[in-house]
Amino acid sequence: MPIVSRPDFLPGLPKWSRKTLFALALFGICFAFAFPVLWLILTSLRPESGVYYVHRGTEFTLASFAEVLTDDRIVSAFLNSALISTLATIFSLLVTVSSGYMLSRFTGPASRIWFGTIYVFRCIPYISWVLPLYFVTQSWGLYDTYTGLLLPHVAVHICFFSWLMKGFFDGIDPSMEYAAMIDGCTRWGAFIRVAIPSALPAISALAVLCWLFTWNEFLFALILTGNRVPMITVVMAQFVTEMGLRWNLMAATAVMALVPAFLVALFGQKYVIRGLRI
Amino acid sequence: MAAISLSKLNKHYGSLFHAVKDVDLEIADKEFVALVGPSGCGKSTTLRMIAGLEDITSGDIRIGNRVVNDLPPRDRDIAMVFQNYALYQHMSVYDNLAFGLRNKKTSEAEIKAAIDRAAGMLGLHELLARKPKQLSGGQQQRVALGRCIVRNPEVFLFDEPLSNLDAKLRAQMRIEIKRLHAAIPTTSVFVTHDQVEAMTLGDRVVIMRDGRVQQVGTPLQVYGKPANKFVAGFIGAPAMNFVNVTVRSDGVATTVEADGLKLTVSGADARALAAYHGKPVIMGARPEHLALGEGAPGASFDAHVEVVEQLGSEILLETKVGSHGITVARVPAETVIARGDRVRVSAQPGRLHFFDPETELPITG
Numbered sequence: 038m039p040i041v042s043r044p045d046f047l048p049g050l051p052k053w054s055r056k057t058l059f060a061l062a063l064f065g066i067c068f069a070f071a072f073p074v075l076w077l078i079l080t081s082l083r084p085e086s087g088v089y090y091v092h093r094g095t096e097f098t099l100a101s102f103a104e105v106l107t108d109d110r111i112v113s114a115f116l117n118s119a120l121i122s123t124l125a126t127i128f129s130l131l132v133t134v135s136s137g138y139m140l141s142r143f144t145g146p147a148s149r150i151w152f153g154t155i156y157v158f159r160c161i162p163y164i165s166w167v168l169p170l171y172f173v174t175q176s177w178g179l180y181d182t183y184t185g186l187l188l189p190h191v192a193v194h195i196c197f198f199s200w201l202m203k204g205f206f207d208g209i210d211p212s213m214e215y216a217a218m219i220d221g222c223t224r225w226g227a228f229i230r231v232a233i234p235s236a237l238p239a240i241s242a243l244a245v246l247c248w249l250f251t252w253n254e255f256l257f258a259l260i261l262t263g264n265r266v267p268m269i270t271v272v273m274a275q276f277v278t279e280m281g282l283r284w285n286l287m288a289a290t291a292v293m294a295l296v297p298a299f300l301v302a303l304f305g306q307k308y309v310i311r312g313l314r315i
Numbered sequence: 316m317a318a319i320s321l322s323k324l325n326k327h328y329g330s331l332f333h334a335v336k337d338v339d340l341e342i343a344d345k346e347f348v349a350l351v352g353p354s355g356c357g358k359s360t361t362l363r364m365i366a367g368l369e370d371i372t373s374g375d376i377r378i379g380n381r382v383v384n385d386l387p388p389r390d391r392d393i394a395m396v397f398q399n400y401a402l403y404q405h406m407s408v409y410d411n412l413a414f415g416l417r418n419k420k421t422s423e424a425e426i427k428a429a430i431d432r433a434a435g436m437l438g439l440h441e442l443l444a445r446k447p448k449q450l451s452g453g454q455q456q457r458v459a460l461g462r463c464i465v466r467n468p469e470v471f472l473f474d475e476p477l478s479n480l481d482a483k484l485r486a487q488m489r490i491e492i493k494r495l496h497a498a499i500p501t502t503s504v505f506v507t508h509d510q511v512e513a514m515t516l517g518d519r520v521v522i523m524r525d526g527r528v529q530q531v532g533t534p535l536q537v538y539g540k541p542a543n544k545f546v547a548g549f550i551g552a553p554a555m556n557f558v559n560v561t562v563r564s565d566g567v568a569t570t571v572e573a574d575g576l577k578l579t580v581s582g583a584d585a586r587a588l589a590a591y592h593g594k595p596v597i598m599g600a601r602p603e604h605l606a607l608g609e610g611a612p613g614a615s616f617d618a619h620v621e622v623v624e625q626l627g628s629e630i631l632l633e634t635k636v637g638s639h640g641i642t643v644a645r646v647p648a649e650t651v652i653a654r655g656d657r658v659r660v661s662a663q664p665g666r667l668h669f670f671d672p673e674t675e676l677p678i679t680g
């Protein structure tokens with residue numbers, strides 16, 4: 038049923054005016070979200086001299102994109118971000134799916150201890166992980182390496198998303214797995230062959246969330262990497278230099294960073310919605 | 316050959332909850348046993364222990380001549396039908412049926428033959444290519460049955476397989492299961508909370524309450540000779556009427572009396588009640604063993620009609636006798652009767668039940 042026709046939305050007004058008001062409200066909200074993005078795109082298309090007067094000039098150029106795309110550091114930052122996001126997603130899914138399953142189906146001490154552990158870690162503010170992680174990666178020689186960034190990301194995913202996965206599995210009736218165990222599967226086999234396939238929409242949703250989380254992440258990337266492993270979010274911030282602000286380049290990079298995120302979100306949307314429903 | 320034997324079977328959940336208590340049960344090869352009882356009495360837990368889905372706290376389970384206590388479900392050679400069908404949602408009906416056989420590394424040709432046979436028995440041929448989501452509840456349950464029979468196991472276990480179906484379909488599936496058991500005689504344990512299902516399907520019926528077995532017997536035995544007041548009230552629909560009465564004897568006849576009610580009991584009952592003169596007992600009278608009209612001398616009483624339930628084939632009467640509610644069944648449908656009428660009700664002599672108010676055990680000679 039469309040939300041528009043819910044009776045409690047401004048009762049007393051005629052139907053057409055209710056609809057109009059509702060549409061206006063929707064439009065307003067969408068605009069509030071879309072406006073910064075539109076502004077960003079506009080900025081990226083303006084020549085350097087026009088960035089402070091984005092709304093006035095009529096001169097447009099792709100020069101900023103060309104400049105950004107020929108900058109090795111930015112290109113490699115893109116590749117790094119894509120690689121780390123993808124690897125982090127794969128590794129964390131491997132753990133998160135089984136850990137969410139365990140939390141959902143088993144109630145023994147092991148499960149409770151694990152539950153407590155990720156609960157505690159989840160309660161620690163995100164920002165207070167960074168400094169200890171910096172020292173640890175330094176002393177293990179992992180600072181500014183793929184591994185040094187990957188491991189903390191996977192850890193964060195596990196703490197944040199195991200819960201989500203537990204929720205998904207709670208929504209799946211376990212008797213299907215019992216049937217599989219009677220039909221000749223081991224407990225583990227029932228998980229792999231029956232539980233995972235039925236949770237696939239949820240797992241896809243989770244993959245999208247994981248990927249976007251790492252792609253957009255700034256804090257870890259800033260502190261745990263230097264010049265060898267530039268990440269796109271960090272590189273973007275570095276257009277703020279002593280020589281001044283390169284708004285147009287920053288905007289062009291940001292627009293390009295939006296594209297994969299947008300695609301992943303667009304492609305994944307149906308899974309996210311379906312996944313969140315089961 | 317697969318008899319099932321449960322001995323001193325116990326299940327504790329945590330340290331506090333004792334779900335199944337000292338269950339002893341012998342199920343013969345090819346026998347169909349129905350396990351019935353109110354919600355929460357431990358039927359499913361017992362069944363799941365037989366299946367190996369639940370650990371046993373103590374006791375032994377044998378299937379055939381093996382003690383299976385520590386065998387995982389896949390090694391017990393059983394098949395199970397679940398209340399919510401538990402079909403593999405991501406597989407077609409064909410793959411659902413084939414799943415167990417493929418796990419046993421059966422050749423695809425043999426699998427196809429087995430599925431063909433099962434599909435023929437259950438009318439599944441048109442459904443084989445579909446996914447479970449595209450089936451109605453009844454069709455899903457037939458697929459679940461099919462998934463069991465293709466494997467040709469030693470034992471079938473059913474956990475309330477019909478309770479998600481509507482009344483008409485439930486009656487159909489009941490017949491289908493009965494037919495299936497006749498065609499492929501296999502040891503079966505059928506859990507249900509519906510005593511009609513238990514009575515119609517079971518060669519023998521096991522009645523449980525609070526984790527304990529109350530009685531094991533053929534449908535006729537548990538109906539006719541209930542082991543205690545609980546079984547008497549649980550088996551039979553509408554449920555047995557219970558009235559607290561006092562036993563009196565004038566040396567010639569023995570009567571039981573409550574307010575508004577005085578019945579002379581049969582000779583056998585009189586002998587059984589000899590030790591209870593002047594004492595209270597619980598009288599049980601099945602609604603179908605009461606009738607309108609004057610019966611044998613001393614076997615009738617006056618009742619006040621409170622509710623008339625016209626079923627088309629018969630009338631059910633809810634009446635008041637003194638302060639007791641009494642249900643009368645099998646009143647001919649054409650009887651002209653209305654709320655507020657006073658009627659004469661007679662009990663069939665010799666079909667009354669008497670229970671000790673303390674032990675709730677039947678009082679027999």
Ligand SMILES: Nc1ncnc2c1ncn2[C@@H]1O[C@H](COP(=O)(O)OP(=O)(O)OP(=O)(O)O)[C@@H](O)[C@H]1O
Nearest residue numbers: 328332334352353354355356357358359360361508
């Ligand atoms: N995993 C569990 N942990 C704790 N208690 C449980 C668990 N499973 C079942 N119980 C309890 O054990 C008792 C028996 O449960 P069981 O499922 O065997 O009942 P049932 O006879 O099948 O009832 P129903 O007709 O409602 O299915 C219930 O009181 C239930 O609350």
Ligand SMILES: [Mg+2]
Nearest residue numbers: 358359360475
């Ligand atoms: Mg149950």
